[in-house]
Amino acid sequence: xxxxxxxxxxxxxxxxxxxxxxxxxxxxxxxxxxxxxxxxxxxxxxxxxxxxxxxxxxxxxxxxxxxxxxxxxxxxxxxxxxxxxxxxxxxxxxxxxxxxxxxxxxxxxxxxxxx
Amino acid sequence: xxxxxxxxxxxxxxxxxxxxxxxxxxxxxxxxxxxxxxxxxxxxxxxxxxxxxxxxxxxxxxxxxxxxxxxxxxxxxxxxxxxxxxxxxxxxxxxxxxxxxxxxxxxxxxxxxxxx
Numbered sequence: 001x002x003x004x005x006x007x008x009x010x011x012x013x014x015x016x017x018x019x020x021x022x023x024x025x026x027x028x029x030x031x032x033x034x035x036x037x038x039x040x041x042x043x044x045x046x047x048x049x050x051x052x053x054x055x056x057x058x059x060x061x062x063x064x065x066x067x068x069x070x071x072x073x074x075x076x077x078x079x080x081x082x083x084x085x086x087x088x089x090x091x092x093x094x095x096x097x098x099x100x101x102x103x104x105x106x107x108x109x110x111x112x113x114x115x
Numbered sequence: 116x117x118x119x120x121x122x123x124x125x126x127x128x129x130x131x132x133x134x135x136x137x138x139x140x141x142x143x144x145x146x147x148x149x150x151x152x153x154x155x156x157x158x159x160x161x162x163x164x165x166x167x168x169x170x171x172x173x174x175x176x177x178x179x180x181x182x183x184x185x186x187x188x189x190x191x192x193x194x195x196x197x198x199x200x201x202x203x204x205x206x207x208x209x210x211x212x213x214x215x216x217x218x219x220x221x222x223x224x225x226x227x228x229x230x231x
Contacts, residue, residue: 030218031218033218033219035222040225041224041225042205042207042222042223042224042225043158043205043207043220043222044222045219045220045221048218048219088157088158090220092218102148102160102163102173103160103218103220104160105150105157105158105159106157107155107156107157108157
């Protein structure tokens with residue numbers, strides 16, 4: 001079953017605007033990650049935030065994590081047409097031996113940035 | 116080339132045939148994963164491997180077989196393909212070294228499989 005659920009499923013904005021995507025999850029996590037997938041390509045890691053962190057920045061990306069609400073948000077500032085892609089959150093559980101480390105992915109938010 | 120590669124990139128097969136999807140990584144990462152991506156389901160984990168000769172089931176393992184005789188290779192075999200296995204398959208790897216940000220997964224370009 002899916003752990004993370006992104007919201008909205010699709011988002012269309014004008015170039016230069018900010019894009020915000022949200023992710024909710026159900027069980028306790030070790031870390032939460034965001035990945036991007038361009039059409040027809042594999043996923044690319046964007047940013048990782050650990051359960052003891054509240055906010056993290058990387059270039060135009062800002063990620064927040066609220067473990068009390070079991071939610072995270074990804075903000076892309078000053079969006080560009082090249083940001084058009086699907087964005088996935090992935091949650092990682094606690095380490096508990098060689099067989100247990102996995103990421104669980106949500107269904108993604110499809111972002112369209114209109115030039 | 117360095118990185119993680121998958122072959123073939125596209126495959127059409129018939130119901131009942133055996134199909135093997137290949138995955139090769141050059142980083143000597145300990146962990147490797149196979150996912151399938153379907154509309155409405157996102158990515159679902161099929162199998163993963165913690166090291167050579169160590170594999171375990173993910174969320175949707177039925178109908179699939181994996182092996183890992185060498186660290187760099189992680190083939191996925193559909194023993195008797197069914198139409199429901201039509202999907203895009205992604206291989207990924209990660210290095211569990213915490214100092215290296217080991218939880219990050221690196222994805223291959225995917226294999227698009229059509230089962231007729």
